[in-house]
Amino acid sequence: MLTIGTLAKKTGTKVQTIRYYEQVGLMPEPGRTEGGQRRYGDTELDRLAFIRHARQLGFGLDAIRELLDLSDHPDRPCEEADAIARRQLRQVEQRMARLEALKTELERMIHECSGGRTADCQVLTVLRDHSECLTEHDEIGA
Amino acid sequence: MLTIGTLAKKTGTKVQTIRYYEQVGLMPEPGRTEGGQRRYGDTELDRLAFIRHARQLGFGLDAIRELLDLSDHPDRPCEEADAIARRQLRQVEQRMARLEALKTELERMIHECSGGRTADCQVLTVLRDHSECLTEHDEIGA
């Protein structure tokens, strides 16, 4: 039987985060000691490791919920899990494309800044006037 | 004199967002009509455009506050603005590197999934067992 602290250490999760996962229904309500402290078994350890790993891969909690659900039903076709992963991949690719555009623009701003007074600073000039931009970029809401 | 709605349209910002910027001190408190409605001039329009553009480039509100401050002092050396932009560029590069690792991992997961039952799904297997991973990836907190 594992305490919440041990579980936290084993999975690299904060204690509060585990309680949060319980609160939002990602982790089950575990057994308790007479005094009311949580005690976990290996099932929960595996589940938490799964969640953490999926988080590291950038999956959102909702996607993880779906993945866990699929994982609990071994006989269902795995197309859904595949679809979730593909969706995630698309998101990653989109984010990368956006970041690529931002990177270009930032590099140009910095490169052209000659290092004088702020009045002539290219960084600030570009920000003042969008038409100075060479690329389209839409980071907001990324 | 522009209403908040007009300002919103011209800059592609939601009305609430403009009020939010005022609340957090990015936008000044504008003049008001007798009835209490906000009225803006071109100064505010420029300032909001600057903010929005910086947001599109991924700058955080704190960085934007600094940039606006620098922009208000034309005689200061522009090294600070340059430094902020370089910091932002580094962040973008780091995020891209992380996303690259995630992309690789996701592609591998998807590629190896043969499309049978979820019991044999490679997507779920990888998530279950981190040691299956070829790359290090740390998206959490990105």
Added chain:
DNA sequence: CTTGAACCTCCAGTAGCTAGAGGATGTAAG
């Protein structure tokens, strides 16, 4: 039995908005 680390619940805060309730204002048409 005592000590101290680890546990408990509950509340608040982070970034950057966004949505909605419930009511006031501004403007153009009739």
Added chain:
DNA sequence: CTTACATCCTCTAGCTACTGGAGGTTCAAG
């Protein structure tokens, strides 16, 4: 001048995914 109605106002709450702290209890070792 009145009426209609789009737009404005403030205020509160919600979103993601946690994180931190206050104030108090429990567990395990010595």
